[in-house]
Amino acid sequence: MKIGKDPDGLAELLVKISAYSMILVVFFIFFFLFFEGIKIFNFESVQHFFLGQSWQPTSSNPRFEIASIIIGSLFVTAGALLLSVPVALGCAIYLSEVAPPSLSELLKPVIEILAGIPSVVIGFFGLTVVVPAVASIFGIPSGLTLLSGILVLAIMVLPTIETISEDALRSVPRSYREASAALGATDWETIHKVVLPAAMPGITVAILLGFGRAIGETMVVLMVTGNAAIIPTSVFDPIRTMTATIAAEMGEAPFGSPHYFALFMIAATLFVISFMVNSAANLLIKRGSRYA
Amino acid sequence: MLDRRTTQAVVFSSFLLCVALVVAILFFVLFDIISKGIAMVSWEFLTQPPRNNMREGGILTPMVGTILLSIGAMIAALPVGVLTAIYLSEYAREGRALSLVNSAISNLAGLPSIVFGLFGLAVFVNLFGFGPSLLAGSLTLGLMSLPVIIKTSQEAFASIPFSFREASLALGATKWQTIRHHLLPYAMPGILTGLILGVSRAAGETAPILFTVAAYFLATMPSSVFDQSMALPYHLYILSTQSFNLRATQNVQYGTALVLLSVVLALNSAAIIIRAYFRRKYRW
Numbered sequence: 102m103k104i105g106k107d108p109d110g111l112a113e114l115l116v117k118i119s120a121y122s123m124i125l126v127v128f129f130i131f132f133f134l135f136f137e138g139i140k141i142f143n144f145e146s147v148q149h150f151f152l153g154q155s156w157q158p159t160s161s162n163p164r165f166e167i168a169s170i171i172i173g174s175l176f177v178t179a180g181a182l183l184l185s186v187p188v189a190l191g192c193a194i195y196l197s198e199v200a201p202p203s204l205s206e207l208l209k210p211v212i213e214i215l216a217g218i219p220s221v222v223i224g225f226f227g228l229t230v231v232v233p234a235v236a237s238i239f240g241i242p243s244g245l246t247l248l249s250g251i252l253v254l255a256i257m258v259l260p261t262i263e264t265i266s267e268d269a270l271r272s273v274p275r276s277y278r279e280a281s282a283a284l285g286a287t288d289w290e291t292i293h294k295v296v297l298p299a300a301m302p303g304i305t306v307a308i309l310l311g312f313g314r315a316i317g318e319t320m321v322v323l324m325v326t327g328n329a330a331i332i333p334t335s336v337f338d339p340i341r342t343m344t345a346t347i348a349a350e351m352g353e354a355p356f357g358s359p360h361y362f363a364l365f366m367i368a369a370t371l372f373v374i375s376f377m378v379n380s381a382a383n384l385l386i387k388r389g390s391r392y393a
Numbered sequence: 394m395l396d397r398r399t400t401q402a403v404v405f406s407s408f409l410l411c412v413a414l415v416v417a418i419l420f421f422v423l424f425d426i427i428s429k430g431i432a433m434v435s436w437e438f439l440t441q442p443p444r445n446n447m448r449e450g451g452i453l454t455p456m457v458g459t460i461l462l463s464i465g466a467m468i469a470a471l472p473v474g475v476l477t478a479i480y481l482s483e484y485a486r487e488g489r490a491l492s493l494v495n496s497a498i499s500n501l502a503g504l505p506s507i508v509f510g511l512f513g514l515a516v517f518v519n520l521f522g523f524g525p526s527l528l529a530g531s532l533t534l535g536l537m538s539l540p541v542i543i544k545t546s547q548e549a550f551a552s553i554p555f556s557f558r559e560a561s562l563a564l565g566a567t568k569w570q571t572i573r574h575h576l577l578p579y580a581m582p583g584i585l586t587g588l589i590l591g592v593s594r595a596a597g598e599t600a601p602i603l604f605t606v607a608a609y610f611l612a613t614m615p616s617s618v619f620d621q622s623m624a625l626p627y628h629l630y631i632l633s634t635q636s637f638n639l640r641a642t643q644n645v646q647y648g649t650a651l652v653l654l655s656v657v658l659a660l661n662s663a664a665i666i667i668r669a670y671f672r673r674k675y676r677w
Binding site: 108109112113115116117118119120121122123124126127129130133134137187188189190191192194195196199200208210211212213214215217218219220221222223224225226228229230256259263287288289290310313314316317318319320324344347348351352356364365368371372375376378379380382383 | 397398400401404405407408409410411412414415416418419422423425426472473476477479480481483484485490493494496497498499500501503504505506507508509510511512514515516519520536539543567568569570572573593596597598599600603604626627629630633634646650653654657658661665
């Protein structure tokens, strides 16, 4: 093919290269994280790394065990979703089913603005407002706790869950609602028994992606959770997440040290979690798109 | 047992309460940062570099860093992003390749930002030997902004009626001529929207730049793409968590937060307005 004389061929080639490079990029990201991370297993056994609780990367007898860090991530994520999902769903149902269109239009930017606030700014708000408030309300010496992390992270993931749920609710065909109303159901009965079940795949996707967003969020948890690598016994204990561990320690981990490799393995673990969450969401979207 | 109407009233009120809660949270966050930051933001604050352990002076150096990083990220991401969008909207056929590309993009969109940061550190900083630099940081941020650019641009192409393509092809134009002269101009507003959203994403993120470019303090502006740079989000993070005297920098912290917030929200609003304007203008 003479490319110089064939702009169409060249264009097709270029767009294909660009598009296929997306697959390569994702593959390379995983490959490099894993390639660096796997070297930690020369220093710590796989079992100890994932199941042990002692994270002492800089002691003279260093230990690289991340169970307490994984648990920290899971707790703060679960807590944030527990608070955020009901509120987000309430908003989504109200805006798509109950509110008059003019009110929905008016309130739409609220969610968009919230979604647009940089995470470091939300983290800063958490640090200067939520953390002191938690400390004084519960009479504890420091507000840098799991609870503060949960509260602030809940604000962070709310727009994700709200937007996707609202889309799911709006994509339920009007005829479903009309059929239910014609049978004498009230609006709430229609929502509860017809619209919500029909939108369930989409709402599940919303919660899944909210989970992915929460477990991957870095700055907020880094700034408000206290960053102690212990398994918390109450919401007033500090915790440390996978993301915050990487962010806080990579700066001091010498290139090519076991500590460096351990942090890459944590990132590879995060990659795998995020990959599984996204694949599950994609599968649900494919199956749930029966109204299209 | 409540009657059906009462149940509905109770349930709907609780939903309204959810909405009110979210509105209240948003206004509280905005009010807190605006009210405490506004006194700080002056011409001097925006045009002076930080002084005296960052307790005084302004935020010029981090602001310039953030602008340079955003520009660099878009130079890296826009061409590939738009070409990929053209593939998805104009060339791709249903099949294995398309579903692989799509799932790669959605995975990229879902990856935690800190993961991009580490990838940037492993590949751009260490493997390619750029060191912590504007170049490494821009490439990392560019990678992270790709999904939003692709998605917005793809929607722009997909929303152009099919008849435009048919008319152009019927007159004997090739596929690329059709795309270049009859689709691209109409997709421009959408691409611009994607570009603005990409800039806003790149300007606001902290985690990807922690190890790829950001510097705690620099007395001078970066003079080449291989220099480290300060950046607004990192500046705010450092000031609010690691300065020697948190009280002494508190005003600067609020000022920085307000400027960062304003920049990002202004960009997002611009994107929304452009989209709304052209949606009304091009109604086919």
